Amino acid sequence: MAGKTGSMPATYSPSPATRKKKRISIANGADWVRPDNRSFYQCRPAYLRTSAVSTAAGSAYAEFGNTKVIVSVFGPRESKKAMMYSDTGRLNCNVSYTTFSTSARGQGSDNKELSSMLHKALEGAIVLESFPKTTVDVFALVLESGGSDLPVIISCASLALADAGILLYDLVASVSVSCLGKNLVIDPVSEEESYQDGSLMITCMPSRNEVTQLTVTGEWSTPKIHEAMELCLGACSKLGEVMRSCLKDVVTDSKE
């Protein structure tokens, strides 16, 4: 299971390297360096691992730089008695932060906003018809918040769902970009998020080329949205591959 622990964590970044160089020289304040010395279009190294919690039907642990998330999936199990009959399955999502996850203590407890975002991002990817009358619970816990929390939670949750053997149309990968002045910065850390002018987050199913959720805040011109979406989709498909190989590794390891 822990096949990749010793080796270098797998990295991903959107493909065309030539384009990357050209863009940076155009961008203003090209001498500006990101807090963790990444280039603007480089994602943080992703470390993913499934079956992190033994009691859950499926679980996953994700570590993107300082952002550390653990997601457990329970079910499908019988819906609560109070719920009405439904011929499709239900998805119940819950995101919570530990009290020590942020620099200011006690920001913890349930986060309804993120929970509903997680729900919206995942519901399109799950074949709900495959488990009528029952509920799947997805519980996410942010151990350390280091920026781009929601995208990491979503990607990790879809991996946990796959680990639990729940029928999915495709894995869901999620990436966000921040807009800082004229620059677009992929996979922002908390520091960048705190002074960003705008942010765009895409969750998509890479092999179906379908966007399940998209949120934009701040000021965006149309060409900029195009650029940011392309950037995110490229990174999503890379991340999708990393997630897929993580699932495959588990199977090959257990066979050996």
Place this chain on the structure above:
Amino acid sequence: MVGLSVGEKNFIKHGIAQDLRNDGRKRLTYRPIYVETGVIPQANGSARVKLGATDVIASVKAELGRPSVSHPDQGKVSIYVECSPTAEPSFEGRGGEELSAELSTALELCLLGGKSGAGAGIDPSSLSIKEGKVCWDLYVDCLVISSDGNLLDALGAAIKAALSNTGIPRVQVREAASSDEQADVDVSDEEFLQFDTNGVPVIVTLTKAGRHYIVDATSEEESLMSSAVSISVNRQGIICGLTKRGGAGLDPSVILDMISVAKHVSEQLINKLDSEIEAAERANEEEP
């Protein structure tokens, strides 16, 4: 949610495909908008917006507060939506709570801009009174009175109208003796300042039903939506926010197409809304 038979659903779907909807509208036509301002005397500003049978009220209250540590030169704006069970029995208890939370989040996303304040409808630095000491906290509270679809657009319009109706008392800062004490302020009860609401974006929700998308869906039409994208656009045609609802995924090219359609529709909507707000304000002045 409205319960519709398969036949009724097909009827609506085919109507949309032929660009003729149940109430005679085209796919990209809004229902008539009715705006009334100054409906709540206790608030600093308020407005009621009717969009067909959808009826919402927004009120703006300003309170003196302390700016946050991370942005000492900015005031705070927060938006809350309440879905009363009087509008629909399903809003009772948790049902309304869920929808309220969803609408509040979407409105904050669409109207408040990025962390640094870029793209915000109300410039948060205009709410600052004394840096790091006092600022205005703006509380925008919305109430859904009656719901017939397209709540988000109606709420967005109501907030825009309420903000242009808002008067913030002029504040004079008395020089405090020591710098770390709470600043001494004089709140005038005669002089009021108005917001510049030119930059407040409108929200256009495109609901996808079948292969086409429509604006301003009624609740009947919403019941056959596969997904909906809400886009907030300001007068300059710049996108200030975007959220998606509904489970079905969308092709990236469809989303880009929706954005360009929304930009086109928003132009007409902004002009319409502005003239309605102006008319409502004028009616207010004549009354007393």
